[in-house]
Amino acid sequence: MDKSVEQQIAELEGALEQLKRIVFKGELSDREVKSKLVVLNAGARLADGRHIATGKTTGSSFGSATTDKISFYGKPSITQPGAIASPAGGATVDSEARTAIDAIRLALKNLGATA
Structure with a gap:
């Protein structure tokens, strides 16, 4: 059964709020962040004073x-x-x-x- 427009809007609003928490506030746990793939088609801006923390075991990279x-x-x-x-x-x-x-x-x- 197809989702109603209201359900789709609610899901999108929830995803947007979660993305805001990831990018601007850093409020998600490591487990939540690791389980999400975030695709930013319009770019992103970190709030002032925020940092990007990377793994200490195998590391992280920009560009594959x-x-x-x-x-x-x-x-x-x-x-x-x-x-x-x-x-x-x-x-x-x-x-x-x-x-x-x-x-x-x-x-x-x-x-x-x-x-």
């Missing part, structure tokens, strides 16, 4: 593929940039600088900021 687009601080969204080449060649070889550059490259790669 290198082709997913992500941006920060209002910049245009981009896919994962390619790898940054290790320094090579040049008239002057500074091994300490090259070691530092390679450490930065590795940190960016491990973070997922580059391939």
